Amino acid sequence: MNQLDNNVWVFVEQRGGMPSDVSLELLSKGRKLADAMNGSLISVVIGSGVKNISAESFRYGADESFLVDHPQLKNYATLAYARILNALVDQHKPRVVLFGASVIGRDLAPRVASHSRSGLTADCTDLQVSNVSYLGKEFKDLLLQIRPAFGGNIIATIITPDTRTQMATVREGVMEMHPSPTPRAAKIIEIPFIPDEVDGLVTLVEQHREERKVNLKGAAIIVAGGYGLRTKESFKLIHELAHAIGGEVAGSRAAVDAGFIPHERQVGQTGVTVRPKLYFAIGISGAIQHRAGMQEAKKIIAINTDPDAPIFEISHYSIIGDARDVIPRFIEAYKSKLK
Amino acid sequence: MHNSIVLVKQVPDTSNISGQVMKEDGTVNRSKLPAIFNFEDKVALEFALQIKDQSGGKVTVLTMGPPRASDVLRECLYMGADEAYLITDRKFAGADTLATSYVLSEAIKKIGSYDFIFAGRQAIDGDTAQVGPQTAEKLNIPQVTYAERILEIKDRSVRVRRKIDGGYEILDCVLPVLMTVIKDAGEPRPFSAKRVMAFKGAKSLLELEKMAEGNSLLYIDKLVFEYTSRSLFIPTLTADDLNIDAARCGVKGSPTKVYSVESVVLTGNDPVQIENSKAGMNSLIDKLMEDRILG
Numbered sequence: 026m027n028q029l030d031n032n033v034w035v036f037v038e039q040r041g042g043m044p045s046d047v048s049l050e051l052l053s054k055g056r057k058l059a060d061a062m063n064g065s066l067i068s069v070v071i072g073s074g075v076k077n078i079s080a081e082s083f084r085y086g087a088d089e090s091f092l093v094d095h096p097q098l099k100n101y102a103t104l105a106y107a108r109i110l111n112a113l114v115d116q117h118k119p120r121v122v123l124f125g126a127s128v129i130g131r132d133l134a135p136r137v138a139s140h141s142r143s144g145l146t147a148d149c150t151d152l153q154v155s156n157v158s159y160l161g162k163e164f165k166d167l168l169l170q171i172r173p174a175f176g177g178n179i180i181a182t183i184i185t186p187d188t189r190t191q192m193a194t195v196r197e198g199v200m201e202m203h204p205s206p207t208p209r210a211a212k213i214i215e216i217p218f219i220p221d222e223v224d225g226l227v228t229l230v231e232q233h234r235e236e237r238k239v240n241l242k243g244a245a246i247i248v249a250g251g252y253g254l255r256t257k258e259s260f261k262l263i264h265e266l267a268h269a270i271g272g273e274v275a276g277s278r279a280a281v282d283a284g285f286i287p288h289e290r291q292v293g294q295t296g297v298t299v300r301p302k303l304y305f306a307i308g309i310s311g312a313i314q315h316r317a318g319m320q321e322a323k324k325i326i327a328i329n330t331d332p333d334a335p336i337f338e339i340s341h342y343s344i345i346g347d348a349r350d351v352i353p354r355f356i357e358a359y360k361s362k363l364k
Numbered sequence: 365m366h367n368s369i370v371l372v373k374q375v376p377d378t379s380n381i382s383g384q385v386m387k388e389d390g391t392v393n394r395s396k397l398p399a400i401f402n403f404e405d406k407v408a409l410e411f412a413l414q415i416k417d418q419s420g421g422k423v424t425v426l427t428m429g430p431p432r433a434s435d436v437l438r439e440c441l442y443m444g445a446d447e448a449y450l451i452t453d454r455k456f457a458g459a460d461t462l463a464t465s466y467v468l469s470e471a472i473k474k475i476g477s478y479d480f481i482f483a484g485r486q487a488i489d490g491d492t493a494q495v496g497p498q499t500a501e502k503l504n505i506p507q508v509t510y511a512e513r514i515l516e517i518k519d520r521s522v523r524v525r526r527k528i529d530g531g532y533e534i535l536d537c538v539l540p541v542l543m544t545v546i547k548d549a550g551e552p553r554p555f556s557a558k559r560v561m562a563f564k565g566a567k568s569l570l571e572l573e574k575m576a577e578g579n580s581l582l583y584i585d586k587l588v589f590e591y592t593s594r595s596l597f598i599p600t601l602t603a604d605d606l607n608i609d610a611a612r613c614g615v616k617g618s619p620t621k622v623y624s625v626e627s628v629v630l631t632g633n634d635p636v637q638i639e640n641s642k643a644g645m646n647s648l649i650d651k652l653m654e655d656r657i658l659g
Binding site for chain 1: 490508533535538618624625635636642651
């Protein structure tokens with residue numbers, strides 16, 4: 026492999042020997058980026074007994090896979106994983122490295138970016154490849170790292186023109202996962218792991234994880250409430266509506282911050298990205314961070330007292346009114362239709 | 365006894381940002397926004413103060429920012445920090461997380477020995493959560509991000525519980541360590557009235573220089589001496605005070621550049637207005653059922 030190929034790497038996160046969804050989503054996106062810059066897509070798999078994950082990455086478009094498989098690597102550990110990635114990045118100097126913006130990715134990516142002094146952009150909502158003219162200089166095939174910034178009226182495109190390696194993290198659900206129509210012939214490159222005493226500075230005592238109970242990503246109907254509901258008491262109406270029409274309950278960041286709803290149900294840039302058939306945005310003004318997580322819903326119903334709320338500009342159906350008034354009326358009408 | 369360094373940041377209150385506060389280059393004109401203490405950094409300070417309460421040691425706070433960032437340093441002193449440093453220089457302006465972590469790590473090296481470095485998980489103006497891990501990497505020490513609780517501190521190690529996706533894990537970590545804490549991890553203590561009285565007059569070098577300006581009776585050296593002897597001096601570190609490579613600071617040392625900024629123009633969907641009435645709801649539900657969106 027030519028060291029200065031325009032290769033795109035995806036760090037494939039695994040838990041208990043299973044690849045995480047966000048990694049498969051990133052491989053799907055990475056395939057397109059690699060094609061756009063005439064490079065190869067390479068998955069980087071670290072774990073114990075995870076050769077099958079390398080193999081699976083080819084189904085999502087990887088041309089090659091770096092596999093570092095060792096019993097000591099069973100669970101994610103910052104120091105060992107970062108050491109492995111640093112050595113690989115130093116040696117191969119990839120053009121792009123993508124990480125999921127999960128707890129693991131957000132722990133690992135900055136450490137790796139710091140080592141190679143690469144640019145790193147967190148929580149991108151889109152990635153593109155383009156030639157760029159910046160400060161009078163021309164750059165070929167740069168990665169455009171696109172994310173909402175500063176409160177929500179603004180979308181910033183970040184570039185890292187002067188560093189060889191461009192790194193970015195992306196939240197789960199932002200990119201679409203799709204198996205490649207033309208899977209490649211498997212080429213797994215096994216990298217030996219040499220334990221280091223530094224790895225022992227941090228040891229895992231115990232780990233508790235519950236399988237995700239909430240599956241917003243897969244829900245056909247989502248009823249989301251925002252700070253406009255004002256109190257936890259009125260937020261119950263969101264639950265009532267969701268219950269009546271068989272939807273999942275969700276919320277905006279403001280609703281999470283106000284304690285109306287747990288973070289795992291947050292829709293938006295720093296929460297989950299969803300694409301349901303029907304999305305209710307109730308008492309949600311529609312800041313771009315929120316819209317980034319739901320604007321691809323097939324039908325959006327917005328309910329808000331403020332006729333100028335930006336949410337009305339992306340909704341399909343708009344109801345100007347107080348949720349405490351609208352929701353019971355909707356439920357009643359719906360129930361009478363079912364009779 | 366364990367010494368802690370706490371990294372804090374003064375952040376623009378991003379809950380209310382309008383287009384007028386953006387500069388042409390896409391960065392925020394911070395002077396036009398109310399500035400607040402990044403909440404998770406306050407929780408980080410609380411972690412350090414609790415360690416001090418239990419077993420002694422010193423709590424030193426660092427912030428990198430413009431001169432007015434000394435406001436948050438005074439707040440740290442009100443909460444109980446022993447010493448607070450302002451790291452400020454025009455050369456540091458416009459830094460991304462990589463350049464910021466470089467300067468912070470050099471300042472930490474200068475300040476000296478520590479067992480813990482605490483920081484908030486992320487600052488609300490960027491939500492990147494990168495400065496903590498990048499600083500740890502530069503100092504070549506372990507990191508524990510998303511820390512929720514310190515379970516036990518031994519002489520040379522700490523047992524800590526951290527959040528992970530879908531649960532938590534418990535780690536044993538050899539000191540020194542850099543820990544980033546999440547907002548639910550603790551409740552920052554209120555300011556102590558006694559300490560507010562004691563430290564409200566604390567001043568950074570820049571603030572003293574301002575006082576001395578235009579007053580021929582005040583000499584800056586004398587002021588610094590006076591304030592230092594009354595423990596009211598907020599030490600200031602500039603690029604000259606740190607062993608620093610100017611090419612790695614500020615805009616120059618930041619690999620990420622804002623290429624373009626777009627005010628978001630909404631696509632102008634033409635939404636169907638539904639009247640907030642029984643008839644309106646009926647027609648909406650009919651449409652949804654027709655489109656097989658509702659069953």
